[in-house]
Structures are given as structure tokens and as C-alpha cells.
Amino acid sequence: MGMLLILLLSLTILVVLLLRTIAAQSRPNCPNKCKNVNVTIPYPFGTREGCYLNELYFVNCTNLKIFKTSIKVLKISADGDLRGLVPISHRCYNKHGYETSSEPRITFSRFPLSSSRNVLTTVGCDARSNIGLAYGDGYITGGLTNNAGCNTVKNGSCLGMGCSQVPVLYNMTSIKIHTKRNTNVTVGKWRFNNCTYGFLVQKDHYKFHVTDLYKMQRRYFPVVLKWSVGNTSCEAAQTNRTMYMCTENSICIDTQTECDQTYKGYRCQCAKGYQGNAYLPNGCQDINECEEHLDDCLYGCTNTIGNYTCSCFLGHRGDGRKSGEGVGMGIAASFVLTLIVYGGLKQRHIMKSREKFFKMNGGLILRKLLFESKQSSQMAKIFTAGVLEKATNNFHKTNIIGQGGNGTVYKGTLADKTMVAIKKSKSIDRNQIEQFINEVIMLSAISHPNVVKLLGCCLETQTPLLVYEFITNKTVFQHLHEYGNISSLTYERRLKIAMETAEALSYIHSTTQIIHRDIKSSNILLTDNYTAKVSDFGISRFIPVDQTHLQTLVHGTLGYIDPEYFRSGILTEKSDVYSFGMLLVELLTGRKVFSHDGTQSDLGLATYFVSSLVSGCLIEILDHEVKKYGLHDNIKKLARLAEHCVELEGRKRPSMKEVKAELTKLSQYLTLTLNSLYCLTDQS
Known part of the structure; x- marks a missing residue:
């Protein structure tokens, strides 16, 4: 009898929970699913009249498509995500050279494509796909695969060999994807596969297989859209409580808008400690944490x-x-710690370790090279570990001035009161010790006003420590993105920073044959008078005079990495040009090149910038400090230069020498323009 009561009680609780779940998803007397389909349809979406907010949120159970969209619904999440299936575009050729194609127009109604959650994928050998507005002319961006034929493709790889992926644009609500071959098809001679494919797909939801080169015409892939309600911001919506959608125990979140202002709105989300549907009365229920x-x-x-x-x-x-x-109130516990001092034994162990690391890190080679050098006074100095420990208070965390994927940078003060920056790397390739030493010698010999001077190194630690001159005025990244610093970078200073950085890169490319490989705003330091200094050559590579490129493992910072280098592993000077182009975009827009918060800059700032430039919306994405000048010719020309630098194909990008020349002209032109304005002001 007791067991029966327990069972009945459990069933009752289960039914109540299920009813609460249903109530939290859809309106009363409204189904929250289509028959025979395991897809939950939460309000404001609905499957019949009276169950949805308006017709734009109507889900047709016959085909699971939302009103006026091409997407077949897979999942609608309360956090504003909508997952669905979209068709593929393709173009195929037969042995006679004739082609057949299918490039469907895909519409998403008011629900824009998520740029941070989807990628444009191209499959084929020597293939290209381009994406554009469904009912507009031309195409804005695209991806391409290499022209090495189909012999080198591998399952699972989508880095250019038969398959490539690039970010997509922001807030697109209707699209078309055009596919084509990069080279002409020769009748009867098939070097490549006979089809090219282009499609949108949610990140990490497509794994390339060699057989995909031949059989993909009728496939569909999942994508993520962003949905919201209303057509105003949260602040504006809350002024009209009868129209405001967010219910009790919920918060309102603005959706982001773009320069064409065609998409506005907000979404509702249950507050912390609650779960359910924030669009329904009592929809957000307390969670039993x-x-x-x-x-x-x-x-x-x-x-x-x-x-x-x-x-x-x-x-x-x-x-x-x-x-x-x-904290114990009634019982006081005391612990006596006994410190055992090893004295001389401990010190001897430290000295032996330092001597071992010095030899492992190439100290003997460096000492020999410095001894033989005729310019040893200008070369790297070898610091002892003790000197640098004293300079940094034993590398205390309060002296950290920078951290990244390659290591940590500390501020230090030497015995002669010289301020230095000391970089402690995370690791070093023991097979590249001799190359590392040669590059230390080479970098320490660089004397350029826009390159941070390498003073020397310490090789007595597990990984070498590099000692640089100390630059006082933070990084470009900090001035662009940290509150309180942004107004310091006027357009004049931004152009000056760009010109000086270009001068430094042009110099190291032509004089030392070094490719920096990690140009980004956090690696450009500023002096008190805002002179730019290129820093952190930790992953730089030297290219011998008789070579034009290197085949390497891909290194760099996401968002700044050259897509061509990312796909092929072939490093050239043009890889630095792409990274520099992204720095220009960052200076113009004030947006982060890469962020984890799902904002507009996430993974697609280059695409977003170029598309805004092409569509005439440049003024809308410029940083406030840049907008102060209006959209005059100087800014337009700088934007065009940035566009050329971030071309997908390296051969289409200018050299750093050409970039430097163009920036010098723009800087001189801006100076003349401002001087003229000052003269007119004085005369008036």
C-alpha cells in the first residue's frame, strides 16, 4: 500500500512538472509541437491562429517552415537561436563542357543569419562560391579552394584542399549563393572534379569527406538564425507596457542593428535563478538550484x-x-608549520639548474656569436636570471603588463634604473634553438624608430626570457577598446600609427627578410607622444633571400590570420599585409577583430567591413573619433587601402612598401588639409 502511494505521488509530481513545462512553452490551449515531429514550438511562435504573436511567427506543420522563409525548423531556443535546414547551391559540368546549376534564393523573413554561428562553405577543386543579397545585384564576399587538383584532398580537412570555409555577413535576411570554377573547363580534360558546391552551415556541423566532391546536389545543412520580437529597443519598448513582451522574473536584451537599420527588436530571457518562457505570464519559474x-x-x-x-x-x-x-566559533584550530632551510644545498641545486638551462637554450652558441661579432656593442646582452628576478621582484604578478597565447610580459627595473619589458615564453622548440639564437642576434641588431628594441635575453630559465626596451603608453588595443582610453586616439593619431607600423613592416620585410606573423593591435605599443612601436617577434620567421615563402604550421591570432596562409600553410610577406589590413579596419571602426561575446566583430570583421564599404554604409561602422571628420576623401582612401590589404588572394594585395607609400601620401594630404583649415580659422 505504501509503495502504491509513493508511486501515485511520483506520477502526480511528474504530471505537474510536465504541465508546467507545456505551459511555459506555449499559450493555453495551444499545441507546442507538430504531430509526429519532435520539435518544440515555443510562444511567440505557434502552429495555428491565436497561438502565435503574428503571422511572421507562424510555423506550418505541413513542411515545418516559418511564414515567408525557406528554412525548415529544427529547433527554436528561448535564448534567441533558431536552427533550421537550408538547401545547397551547386554548378556541375559534363564531359562536353555544358553546365547545370541550382542556386536557390533563401529567405529568412525578419530573422537574420547569425554571423558568429555559421560559415560559408565551398567544396570542389579550384572552386569558388560567393554570397550576396537574394534580390540584389552582385556578390559581396566568398570563399575559394586551391588549384592543386583533387589529388591532395583529405577527409576531415576544410582548410583549402577541396574544401574551405569563411565567415558570413551580418544580419542578412535573404541570400543567394553563386558557385563557379576558378579556371575554365576544358572539354574532355578533367583535372578537377566536375561539380562545385556552396552552402551555409552551422560551425562545426559539417565534416568534409572526399566523396562530397561528387555527390552533394540534394543535401541540406543546418544554420542558425537570430530571432527577436518588436521593432524597437528594450528602453523604447518598456515605455509602452501594453506592447512590452517580457513578463515577470525576466530581463530584456537588445538585438543589434546594422547600418541599413532594417532589423530592430529585442528578446526576453528568464532572469538568473529562473527558467521557462519569458514571453508568457508566469512563464519564468523558479529553479531548484x-x-x-x-x-x-x-x-x-x-x-x-x-x-x-x-x-x-x-x-x-x-x-x-x-x-x-x-570560520570555527567554538573550536580554535592551530597549525604549527616548520620551515626547513636547505641553505647551501638549495642554492647549489639552483645554480646547477641554471647552468643546465643555459646550455639547453643555446647559451654557448650565443656567447660564441657575440664574441665573434664586430658589432658586439649593438648586439644582444646576456642577462643572468638573478638580475631579472631582482628587476621584477621575482616576477611578481603586480608587474605583469601583458599576457597572450605565447607568454607573459613583466615590467622590470634594472640596477641602473633602466625600465625594461621582460617576456617569459610558454615554450620553445628545442629543435629550433640555433634558429632562435640567430633571430635573437638579428632582432637585437634592428635599429628602427618604430620597432621595439630587443636589448638581450636570459637563457638560465626553462624557457628563454627576452628583454626589450620599456614602452610607456600601453598598446593600441588598450587605447581602442578600454574605457577611458578611447578618446585619446584621434583620426590623425590613428593614421600616424598606421603609417609608422607600415614603415616598420616594410623595413623588416626588405632589410631582414623577417615575417612578423602576429601583427595585431595588442602588439603595437605607443610612446608618450603616440609613436608606434611594433613588438613581439616571438613567432616571427626568417625567409632566406633565395626564397619567397615558407611552408609552416599555422600560427597567429584568430581574426588577423591571412585566410590563404590559414588554408595552405604557405607563409609569405602578404600574410603580414592581411594582418596589417585588419589593423587598419580596427583603427577605422574601433571594433574588436575577434571576441567571444558573439558580437558583430566575432570572426567576421573583414567581411562586415568590406560589405559595408561596397554597400555604401561605411559611415555607419566608423568609430566615433573617426566620424568626427565626416566621410571625407582621406578616410575613404584609407578604407579602400584596408579593403585591398584584406583581399582573400595574396597576389591581389599590395606589398608593405606600396602600403607605406600610400599611407605617407594620405598623412601628408591630411596635414595639408588641417593646416588649411587652421589658416582659414585664423583669418576669420
Whole structure:
């Protein structure tokens, strides 16, 4: 009898929970699913009249398509994501050279494509696909595969050999994808596969297979759209409570708009500690956090509205969580720690370790090269570990001035009061020690006003320490993106920074044959008078005079990496040109090249910038400090130069010498223009 009561009680609780879930998804008396299809349709979407917000949110159960869209719904999430299937575009040729193609127009109604969650994928050998507006002329951006034929393609690889992927544009609500061969088809001579394919797909939801080169015409792929409600911002919507969609225990989040202003709105989300549908009355229900966070508590867990609390053991107080600091009231515990001093033994161990690392890191080779050098006074200095430890207070965290994927940079003060920046690398390739030493010698010999001077190194630590001159005025990244610094970079200063960076890169390309490989705003330091200094040659590579390129593993910073180098692994001077182009885009727009917050800059700033330039919306994406000048010829020319630098194909990009020359002209022209304005002002 007791077991029966327990079973009935459990079933009752289950039914209540299920009813609550249903109520939290759809309006009363409205189905939240189509028959025989396991896809939940939450309000404001609905499957029949009276169950959806308006007809744009109507889901047709016959084909699972949303009103006026081409997408077949897979999932609608409360967080504003809508996943669905879209068709592929293709173009095929027969042995006589005739072609057949299918390039469907894909419409998303008011729900734009997520640029951070999708990629444009091209499949084929020597193939290209381009994406554009469904009912407009021309194509804005695209991807291409290499022209090495089909012999080198591998399963799973989408880096240019038979398959490539590039970011997509922002807020596109209707598209067409055009596919074609890069080279002409020769009748009867097939060097490549006979079809090219182009399609949108959610990131990490397509894995290339060699057989895809021949059989993909009728396939569909998942994409992610962003959905919202209303046509105003949260602030504007909240002024009209009868029209405001967000219900109790929820928050309102603005959706982002672009320069054409065709897409506005907001979305509702349950507040922290609640879950459900924020568009329905009582749709956001309290979460019992104790079911999820019980292990976080030292003793016991109590659920509260929107949160939870942890209990302490008897006789203790505190927050009761394992991460907290419980303090005993009744029992005072004392621990006596005995320090054993090893004295001379410990010091001897340290000295032996330093001597071992010095030899492993090429110290003997460097010492020999410095001894033989006729310009040893200008060459790298070998610092001891003790000197640098003293300079940085034993590398105390308060002296950290920069951190990245390659290592940490510390501020230090030498005994003679010289300020230095000390870079501690995360690792070093032991097979490249001799090359590392040669590059230290070469970099220390570089004397250019726009390159941070390498003073020397320390080889007595597990990974070598590099010692640079200390630059006082932070990085370009900090001035562009950190609150309180942004207004410091006027357009004049931005153009000056661009010109000086170009001068440095042109110099190292032509004089030292070094490719920097990691040009980005956080590697451009500024002096007190805003002179640019290129820094961090940690992953730079030297190209011998008789070579034009190197085949390497791909290194760099996402967003700045040359797409051609990313696909092929072939490093050239034009790889630095692409990265520099992204720096120009960053200076013009004030947007981060890459961010993890899903904003417009995420993974696609180059595409977004070029498309805005082509569509005449440049003024809308310029940074506020740049807009102060209006859209005059100087800014337009700088934008065009940035566009040329970020061309997908390296051969179409200018050299850094050409970039330097163009920036010098723009700088001189701007100076003359401003001087003329000052003269007119004085005369008036």
C-alpha cells in the first residue's frame, strides 16, 4: 500500500512538472509541437491562429517552415537561436563542357543569419562560391579552394584542399549563393572534379569527406538564425507596457542593428535563478538550484526564490559553500608549520639548474656569436636570471603588463634604473634553438624608430626570457577598446600609427627578410607622444633571400590570420599585409577583430567591413573619433587601402612598401588639409 502511494505521488509530481513545462512553452490551449515531429514550438511562435504573436511567427506543420522563409525548423531556443535546414547551391559540368546549376534564393523573413554561428562553405577543386543579397545585384564576399587538383584532398580537412570555409555577413535576411570554377573547363580534360558546391552551415556541423566532391546536389545543412520580437529597443519598448513582451522574473536584451537599420527588436530571457518562457505570464519559474548545486555545499542546501543558500556545520559560520571560508566559533584550530632551510644545498641545486638551462637554450652558441661579432656593442646582452628576478621582484604578478597565447610580459627595473619589458615564453622548440639564437642576434641588431628594441635575453630559465626596451603608453588595443582610453586616439593619431607600423613592416620585410606573423593591435605599443612601436617577434620567421615563402604550421591570432596562409600553410610577406589590413579596419571602426561575446566583430570583421564599404554604409561602422571628420576623401582612401590589404588572394594585395607609400601620401594630404583649415580659422 505504501509503495502504491509513493508511486501515485511520483506520477502526480511528474504530471505537474510536465504541465508546467507545456505551459511555459506555449499559450493555453495551444499545441507546442507538430504531430509526429519532435520539435518544440515555443510562444511567440505557434502552429495555428491565436497561438502565435503574428503571422511572421507562424510555423506550418505541413513542411515545418516559418511564414515567408525557406528554412525548415529544427529547433527554436528561448535564448534567441533558431536552427533550421537550408538547401545547397551547386554548378556541375559534363564531359562536353555544358553546365547545370541550382542556386536557390533563401529567405529568412525578419530573422537574420547569425554571423558568429555559421560559415560559408565551398567544396570542389579550384572552386569558388560567393554570397550576396537574394534580390540584389552582385556578390559581396566568398570563399575559394586551391588549384592543386583533387589529388591532395583529405577527409576531415576544410582548410583549402577541396574544401574551405569563411565567415558570413551580418544580419542578412535573404541570400543567394553563386558557385563557379576558378579556371575554365576544358572539354574532355578533367583535372578537377566536375561539380562545385556552396552552402551555409552551422560551425562545426559539417565534416568534409572526399566523396562530397561528387555527390552533394540534394543535401541540406543546418544554420542558425537570430530571432527577436518588436521593432524597437528594450528602453523604447518598456515605455509602452501594453506592447512590452517580457513578463515577470525576466530581463530584456537588445538585438543589434546594422547600418541599413532594417532589423530592430529585442528578446526576453528568464532572469538568473529562473527558467521557462519569458514571453508568457508566469512563464519564468523558479529553479531548484539545490538539485544542481548540492555538491557545492559543505553541509546542506536550501532553495530560495531565484537562488539558494548553503548551511554550515554546527558551531561554524560563513557562506557554507566549499569555495567559501567557514570560520570555527567554538573550536580554535592551530597549525604549527616548520620551515626547513636547505641553505647551501638549495642554492647549489639552483645554480646547477641554471647552468643546465643555459646550455639547453643555446647559451654557448650565443656567447660564441657575440664574441665573434664586430658589432658586439649593438648586439644582444646576456642577462643572468638573478638580475631579472631582482628587476621584477621575482616576477611578481603586480608587474605583469601583458599576457597572450605565447607568454607573459613583466615590467622590470634594472640596477641602473633602466625600465625594461621582460617576456617569459610558454615554450620553445628545442629543435629550433640555433634558429632562435640567430633571430635573437638579428632582432637585437634592428635599429628602427618604430620597432621595439630587443636589448638581450636570459637563457638560465626553462624557457628563454627576452628583454626589450620599456614602452610607456600601453598598446593600441588598450587605447581602442578600454574605457577611458578611447578618446585619446584621434583620426590623425590613428593614421600616424598606421603609417609608422607600415614603415616598420616594410623595413623588416626588405632589410631582414623577417615575417612578423602576429601583427595585431595588442602588439603595437605607443610612446608618450603616440609613436608606434611594433613588438613581439616571438613567432616571427626568417625567409632566406633565395626564397619567397615558407611552408609552416599555422600560427597567429584568430581574426588577423591571412585566410590563404590559414588554408595552405604557405607563409609569405602578404600574410603580414592581411594582418596589417585588419589593423587598419580596427583603427577605422574601433571594433574588436575577434571576441567571444558573439558580437558583430566575432570572426567576421573583414567581411562586415568590406560589405559595408561596397554597400555604401561605411559611415555607419566608423568609430566615433573617426566620424568626427565626416566621410571625407582621406578616410575613404584609407578604407579602400584596408579593403585591398584584406583581399582573400595574396597576389591581389599590395606589398608593405606600396602600403607605406600610400599611407605617407594620405598623412601628408591630411596635414595639408588641417593646416588649411587652421589658416582659414585664423583669418576669420
